Amino acid sequence: MSTAPTRLTRNRDYLAWLAADTSWQFGSAVHGFAMTLICYAVTGSYAQAGSIATVSTIVSMVVMVPGGVLVDRWDRRRSLMISGALRMVVYAAAATAWWAGVLTAPLLYAVGVASGVVTGLFSGASDAALRSVVGTADLPRAVASNQGRDGAVSLAAPPLSGLLMGASYALPFLTASIGSLLQILCTRRIRADLRPQHDRPSPGQDTWHQEMLAGFRTILGSPLLRRILPALILVNAGLNALYTGVTLILTGRGVPAWRIGLIDSVMAVGMLIGAVLAQRLISRVPTGRLVVTIFIACTAVLVPVALTQSVPVVLACFGVLGLLVPAVNGAMGGYLQAIIPDELQGRALAAMHLVQMTLPGLMPAAAGLGLQHLGAGPTMAATLILFPAAAILMATHRELRALPTPDRWEIGTVEP
Incomplete structure (x- = not known):
């Protein structure tokens, strides 16, 4: 049976988890809104601008199941911090490339593919860690709160992304990079043990395919x-x-x-x-x-x-x-x-x-x-x-x- 529910606002680990998850989600939403428009500005092609998000999604789906194995093998704190570091580097590189005048279509596709790989491999770590951060009885209310957070991100990210693009096309990438840095810093503040709890035989006894x-x-x-x-x-x-x-x-x-x-x-x-x-x-x-x-x-x-x-x-x-x-x-x-x-x-x-x-x-x-x-x-x-x-x-x-x-x-x- 699950334990009695508590107030989520009193759970410091949950607040740190929420801040970490929101930071990268918001940064990615700002970047995602701008990506298609930036690709069109660089290439002048509707086809290329429309396909870049599709490519990123397909790549994410391809690596999603192997990513689930990693999430269950590794300390989920490590997965969250590695994913934050990788996103931070990728988006910072894209911002630098724009400022240097060398952001081309192949580089944009590379950013999309890299983003898709990181999302597919590590996005499950955040959801899996949530159960370690809150009690089971609090899980539904935590998930519902996250839905409200998603609504706020959907409202705020597109107009902010458009505003940033008006100043420089590098700024949406820079915002996403800063969001990933905040993810790392907030994850470090989670005190709960985020390692997978293996009540059954270790997954290391199975082959990668079986896992x-x-x-x-x-x-x-x-x-x-x-x-x-x-x-x-x-x-x-x-x-x-x-x-x-x-x-x-x-x-x-x-x-x-x-x-x-x-x-x-x-x-x-x-x-x-x-x-x-x-x-x-x-x-x-x-x-x-x-x-x-x-x-x-x-x-x-x-x-x-x-x-x-x-x-x-x-x-x-x-x-x-x-x-x-x-x-x-x-x-x-x-x-x-x-x-x-x-x-x-x-x-x-x-x-x-x-x-x-x-x-x-x-x-x-x-x-x-x-x-x-x-x-x-x-x-x-x-x-x-x-x-x-x-x-x-x-x-x-x-x-x-x-x-x-x-x-x-x-x-x-x-x-x-």
Whole structure:
């Protein structure tokens, strides 16, 4: 059973972890917004500017599972500090190259590839370390708080990045480099033991290939995870397709870009508010009931978006969606981290992230093709089917519906 929850603001290790995680996330968001625009400024090519983020994402996905093995082998403090140091050097080099007038397309692609490698190899270390920093009962509230943080980053990073680019294209890179330095400094202030706790035989007894497959075996070996993961894939795929479809339809109608951009802003504000509300909901409402209810509510909220792409309707629905996201992500994300043994955190989370990214990653292209060849009505109707399908998967699983509040969760119950 998990321990009783405590106030996160009184946990110095959590505050240090949050500062470290936010520092590199914010820096990367500033850099990520600017990267496409800088690439276009350097090359004058829309194709090259659009492909650089895709290349970085593909590289990250390729190394994600081997990265999970590293996260479970090494002290996670070391992984966090190495990743911070590598990012700091890469982004500082890019800033220096711009100031020196030698930032070319190949160098930009090298920055994108290097960033993707570091993210794929080490990003899981931060999530895996969170369980060592907070008690299991606090995991859902910590994850929900992180959702609010993500909303704040989404609001602040793009305009700041644009402002910095107005002064110098080197400044977004420099900001990302400083964020990585802050990650290192804040990680050093975490006092908790971040080494993987091996309650089972050491992973060193397995081959590298066996260790990489352990994360997938963990997912396939749990009936509950086999039900949860497809539902998460469906809802994320639906959101990606719906968001892409709505933005393309509104663009085709001549809606100004700034009004379309309000969708992200409204959802980010909703996430900020929702993160506060999620703290009480997660503690008081049984996890199974909370997750199933929110999945059904999300389906109902997004129906109007699929039926009519009126800007006020879209903004209202995505704002409500933002309110709901922190609670469901906090409850579900916290539960998944709680039931996975500590020595499997890196590999299992990497496997889940990789699987979750695959189908949703194809949805923007699918939405574009659907709008091109089928039209808005059939495409949006097809998108809408994914949400009730996910809700049905969740609502019809007895074990999931019966999940209690976090203080009564069973810890580390999933076997590799």
